[in-house]
Amino acid sequence: MKAIFVLVSAMLLMATAAAQHDPEDLKTEALQFSANGLNLGSINAGVGGKLWTTERTALALSIAGTHTFDKSDPNPIQSGTTLTSTMVQVQIGLEWHTGQANNFSPYMAGALFGRYEHRQYEYSTPSYNVPEVTKSKKTNVGLCFGLGAEYWITHRLSLSGQHLFQVSYAWGTQEYNATTSSAQATHGFIIGFGTSSLVLSLYL
DSSP, rough: OOOHHHHHHHHHHHSSSSSOOOGGGGOEEEEEEEOOSSSSSSSSEEEEEEESSSSSSEEEEEEEEEEEEEEEETTTTEEOOOOOEEEEEEEEEEEOOOOOBTTTEEEEEEEEEEEEEEEEEEEETTTEEEEEEEEEEEEEEEEEEEEEEEEESSSEEEEEEEEEEEEEEEEEEEEEEGGGGOHHHHHHHEEEEEEEEEEEEEEE
């Protein structure tokens, strides 16, 4: 969370100080930084870009990911565990803005995304040297749609808030003791209330 505040502060210092701007001189390309989730417990940071194709429509591309590694060593009375997880997501979307007034622009958004997740859990006991390993892999593709608003803080810097609902399909495998013979296929549909995001755009 501290890293996000540092990044926002750095972008503010780099931006120009002009808060008002001429519509004829609007920038159409932006570098974007996003914080998704916003429950302050599991924020997924992302980076991407934005390109305005008309006065009301813009294309956005983003990539986000996380990697965690957590290990506890065994002792005479407790088991040892190792948890490793990786997630990568790529998303491409379209924004349709209703118009701009006082540097404020509401919009509707839609996006396609793909996500890959890998998770490995190892469990070992002091009396058994060979750990038990469980692995899972999952691929998820889907559609996001929702509402948002973009506010221009300065001529080159804007902050957007949005909420996107999500519909997706996921499939993958789960293996026990890291053997393909025990692999179990998994699949299913996901319909959820999605996630809220903050997006900082630095126009070039």
